[in-house]
Amino acid sequence: MKHIILGISGSISAYKAADITNRLMDKNFQVNVVMTKAATAFITPLTMQALSKNHVYTDVSQERNPSEIVHIALPQNADCILIAPASANIIGKIAAGIADDMLSTLVLASKSIPKLIAPAMNHIMYDNEAVQDNLKILQKRGWIIIEPREARLACGAYGKGALATVDDIVHSVMSACCRTED
Ligand SMILES: Cc1cc2nc3c(=O)[nH]c(=O)nc-3n(C[C@H](O)[C@H](O)[C@H](O)COP(=O)(O)O)c2cc1C
Numbered sequence: 001m002k003h004i005i006l007g008i009s010g011s012i013s014a015y016k017a018a019d020i021t022n023r024l025m026d027k028n029f030q031v032n033v034v035m036t037k038a039a040t041a042f043i044t045p046l047t048m049q050a051l052s053k054n055h056v057y058t059d060v061s062q063e064r065n066p067s068e069i070v071h072i073a074l075p076q077n078a079d080c081i082l083i084a085p086a087s088a089n090i091i092g093k094i095a096a097g098i099a100d101d102m103l104s105t106l107v108l109a110s111k112s113i114p115k116l117i118a119p120a121m122n123h124i125m126y127d128n129e130a131v132q133d134n135l136k137i138l139q140k141r142g143w144i145i146i147e148p149r150e151a152r153l154a155c156g157a158y159g160k161g162a163l164a165t166v167d168d169i170v171h172s173v174m175s176a177c178c179r180t181e182d
């Protein structure tokens with residue numbers, strides 16, 4: 001059984017993380033969900049807990065088990081990290097090395113496991129030089145970027161910024177985290 005950390009950030013497509021969780025569990029992954037505060041406005045931790053059958057982490061200062069520190073222990077015990085959907089904000093924070101919530105902090109505390117990130121945002125945000133530069137930084141550091149699709153976006157505009165399909169995301173995770181000999 002592979003162990004994946006699924007980071008969810010504040011995007012309208014956060015509800016798709018429920019389907020991603022189901023699909024990864026079908027593939028025999030143990031899924032530990034970590035949500036930003038903004039993500040909890042789009043989909044509840046309770047939903048993600050019920051689907052993943054695991055506690056959902058939302059707060060870096062909430063330590064339920066005195067024998068470990070979650071943001072250190074979680075990535076140490078994980079085979080890979082997926083952030084889907086990834087907001088412009090979390091992409092920028094990771095690129096800048098900021099650690100001000102559970103998700104951004106545990107990313108900094110993770111070593112050389114496969115890391116995948118699926119951006120989702122308005123097409124103007126996605127095209128913004130800051131976002132593109134930040135994605136290049138992540139790619140240079142070994143992150144696998146799961147490119148967004150061109151589609152009708154939540155704001156009504158058509159452009160590149162829609163979260164990749166659940167199929168593409170699950171396929172990318174399988175290729176990155178499950179070598180055939182594993
Ligand atoms: C209805 C709505 C939809 C949003 N969708 C997105 C989105 O798809 N991508 C994005 O980068 N930000 C989106 N935002 C803005 C983020 O939620 C906001 O930048 C937030 O600070 C992100 O925080 P986080 O990265 O900690 O999750 C949306 C905001 C609202 C109100």
